[in-house]
Amino acid sequence: xxxxxxxxxxxxxxxxxxxxxxxxxxxxxxxxxxxxxxxxxxxxxxxxxxxxxxxxxxxxxxxxxxxxxxxxxxxxxxxxxxxxxxxxxxxxxxxxxxxxxxxxxxxxxxxxxxxxxxxxxxxxxxxxxxxxxxxxxxxxxxxxxxxxxxxxxxxxxxxxxxxxxxxxxxxxxxxxxxxxxxxxxxxxxxxxxxxxxxxxxxxxxxxxxxxxxxxxxxxxxxxxxxxxxxxxxxxxxxxxxxxxxxxxxxxxxxxxxxxxxxxxxxxxxxxxxxxxxxxxxxxxxxxxxxxx
Amino acid sequence: xxxxxxxxxxxxxxxxxxxxxxxxxxxxxxxxxxxxxxxxxxxxxxxxxxxxxxxxxxxxxxxxxxxxxxxxxxxxxxxxxxxxxxxxxxxxxxxxxxxxxxxxxxxxxxxxxxxxxxxxxxxxxxxxxxxxxxxxxxxxxxxxxxxxxxxxxxxxxxxxxxxxxxxxxxxxxxxxxxxxxxxxxxxxxxxxxxxxxxxxxxxxxxxxxxxxxxxxxxxxxxxxx
Ligand SMILES: Nc1ncnc2c1ncn2[C@@H]1O[C@H](COP(=O)(O)OP(=O)(O)OP(=O)(O)O)[C@@H](O)[C@H]1O
Ligand SMILES: [Mg+2]
Numbered sequence: 001x002x003x004x005x006x007x008x009x010x011x012x013x014x015x016x017x018x019x020x021x022x023x024x025x026x027x028x029x030x031x032x033x034x035x036x037x038x039x040x041x042x043x044x045x046x047x048x049x050x051x052x053x054x055x056x057x058x059x060x061x062x063x064x065x066x067x068x069x070x071x072x073x074x075x076x077x078x079x080x081x082x083x084x085x086x087x088x089x090x091x092x093x094x095x096x097x098x099x100x101x102x103x104x105x106x107x108x109x110x111x112x113x114x115x116x117x118x119x120x121x122x123x124x125x126x127x128x129x130x131x132x133x134x135x136x137x138x139x140x141x142x143x144x145x146x147x148x149x150x151x152x153x154x155x156x157x158x159x160x161x162x163x164x165x166x167x168x169x170x171x172x173x174x175x176x177x178x179x180x181x182x183x184x185x186x187x188x189x190x191x192x193x194x195x196x197x198x199x200x201x202x203x204x205x206x207x208x209x210x211x212x213x214x215x216x217x218x219x220x221x222x223x224x225x226x227x228x229x230x231x232x233x234x235x236x237x238x239x240x241x242x243x244x245x246x247x248x249x250x251x252x253x254x255x256x257x258x259x260x261x262x263x264x265x266x267x268x269x270x271x272x273x274x275x276x277x278x279x280x281x282x283x284x285x286x287x288x289x290x291x292x
Numbered sequence: 293x294x295x296x297x298x299x300x301x302x303x304x305x306x307x308x309x310x311x312x313x314x315x316x317x318x319x320x321x322x323x324x325x326x327x328x329x330x331x332x333x334x335x336x337x338x339x340x341x342x343x344x345x346x347x348x349x350x351x352x353x354x355x356x357x358x359x360x361x362x363x364x365x366x367x368x369x370x371x372x373x374x375x376x377x378x379x380x381x382x383x384x385x386x387x388x389x390x391x392x393x394x395x396x397x398x399x400x401x402x403x404x405x406x407x408x409x410x411x412x413x414x415x416x417x418x419x420x421x422x423x424x425x426x427x428x429x430x431x432x433x434x435x436x437x438x439x440x441x442x443x444x445x446x447x448x449x450x451x452x453x454x455x456x457x458x459x460x461x462x463x464x465x466x467x468x469x470x471x472x473x474x475x476x477x478x479x480x481x482x483x484x485x486x487x488x489x490x491x492x493x494x495x496x497x498x499x500x501x502x503x504x505x506x507x508x509x510x511x512x513x514x515x516x517x
C-alpha cells in the first residue's frame with residue numbers, strides 16, 4: 001500500500017491546475033493536428049503544381065502547307081532572341097506520330113493528315129514574358145499559338161508555399177503556447193503546494209526529487225491531454241465531408257493525411273510531453289532555488 | 293554530530309539567543325527547557341539547518357551549515373529525525389504514507405520497510421489509523437505519528453520538540469521509553485519540553501543533561517530536577 005507509486009502521490013492528484021493542463025494540452029494538440037494537416041496538404045499541393053510548372057510549354061503552328069516551313073523558321077528565330085527561353089525544339093513528325101499512335105491505332109495513315117507543327121520550349125532563369133511572346137508571335141507567325149496552360153498556377157504555388165510556412169509557424173506557436181501554459185500551471189501548482197514542498201524538504205528530499213515529482217505529474221498530464229486532443233483532431237479530419245477529400249486539384253483535396261502522414265500524428269503527444277517535461281523542469285528547479 | 297559555537301540568532305532587532313554553544317555528542321541525551329517563547333524551537337531549527345545562524349557557527353556532521361547547499365542540508369536531514377512542534381504532514385497522504393515519507397524521498401524502495409512501518413505504527417498505537425489522513429487525527433495522535441516518522445530512517449540524531457505536549461501520561465511514558473531505548477542503541481536524543489515530570493522520569497532511566505534557555509543563554513539546569 002505504500003508502494004513506490006507513492007513517489008508520485010506527493011503532488012496532489014487533483015486540483016485546478018491539473019484540469020487546466022490536461023484541457024490546454026488537448027486543445028493545443030487538436031490545433032496542432034490541423035496545423036500539421038494544413039502544412040502537409042499545402043506542401044503536397046505546392047509540389048504537384050510546381051512540378052507541372054517546370055514542364056515545358058508548347059507553341060503550336062497551324063498554317064497552309066506552303067507557309068508552314070517559313071512560319072516554323074520564323075518562330076524558331078524569334079524564340080532564339082526571346083529572353084527567358086532556354087531551349088526550343090521542333091518536335092519531329094516521327095515523334096508526333098509516336099505520340100498519336102496510342103490514341104488512333106497504328107493503322108491510321110498519319111502522314112496524310114495535316115498535323116500542326118509543335119515546338120517545345122523550356123524556360124530559363126526567371127522565365128519569359130508570355131504576353132510579350134504572344135504579341136511577337138502574332139506579328140511574325142500568325143498561325144502560331146503559345147500554349148502555356150500551367151503558368152497560371154505560379155501565384156497559386158506561391159500561395160501554397162506561403163500557407164505551408166504559415167502552418168509550420170502555427171505549429172511553432174502552438175508549441176510555445178503549450179510551454180507557456182504548462183509553465184504557468186507549474187508555477188501555480190508549486191505555489192499551491194508550498195506546504196508539501198516544505199514537508200518534503202524537512203524529511204530530506206533533494207531538489208531533484210521534488211522537481212521530479214512535479215515533472216512526472218505534468219508530463220503525464222500533458223501527454224494524456226495531447227493524446228486525447230490528437231485523437232479528436234484526427235477524427236475530425238477523417239470525418240471531413242467526403243467531397244472535400246475527392247476531386248483532383250482543389251485546395252481542399254489534400255486537407256487530410258495521406259499514407260505515411262498518419263505516422264506523424266503520434267509525434268504530437270510525444271512532443272507535448274517533451275515540452276511539458278522541459279517547461280516543468282525549468283520552472284520547478286528555478287522556483288525551488290528561489291524559495292530556499 | 294551537531295555543534296553550535298557561540299551562536300547568536302534572532303528574528304528582529306534583538307537576538308533571541310546570544311552566544312549560545314551546544315554540543316550534541318554521539319549517544320548523548322539532552323532535555324531542553326525554558327519558558328514559552330524563550331527560543332527552544334528556534335534552537336532546534338538551527339540544529340537541522342532550517343534556520344542559519346546570524347552569527348557563530350553551526351556544524352552538522354562536521355560541515356558548516358552556513359556554507360552547505362540545499363541538497364547537502366537535505367542529506368544531513370536524513371540522519372536527523374525531527375518531531376516538529378507543529379508536526380508538519382502532507383495532508384493528502386495517509387498516516388502510513390507520511391510516516392514512510394523520509395524513506396520514499398531518500399529513494400529507497402518502501403517494500404523493505406513495510407514490516408518496520410507496521411511495527412512502528414503498532415508501537416505508537418496508530419495501527420488502526422494508518423489509512424487515515426493527518427487532519428483526521430487528534431493532537432496526540434498527530435504527535436505520535438510525527439515521532440514514528442522521525443525514527444523510521446533510524447537516524448543518528450533525534451530532535452523532538454514538545455513530543456508529549458498533547459499526550460496523556462501513560463502514552464508519554466511509552467514514547468519516552470522508545471526514545472530511551474533508541475538512545476541505548478547509540479542514538480543522540482534531544483527533547484524540548486515543559487514537562488518536568490517527564491524529565492524526572494527520564495533521569496531514572498538514563499543519564500540526561502538538562503539545559504535551560506534563560507536570558508538568551510543556554511544554562512545547565514539546577515539541581516531542582
Ligand atoms: N519566523 C519567525 N519570525 C519572527 N519571530 C519568530 C519566528 N519564529 C519564532 N519567532 C519568535 O521567537 C520567539 C521564540 O520562538 P520559539 O518558537 O523558538 O519559542 P519556544 O521556546 O519554542 O516557545 P514554545 O515553548 O511556546 O514552543 C517567540 O517570541 C516567537 O514569537
Ligand atoms: Mg517551541
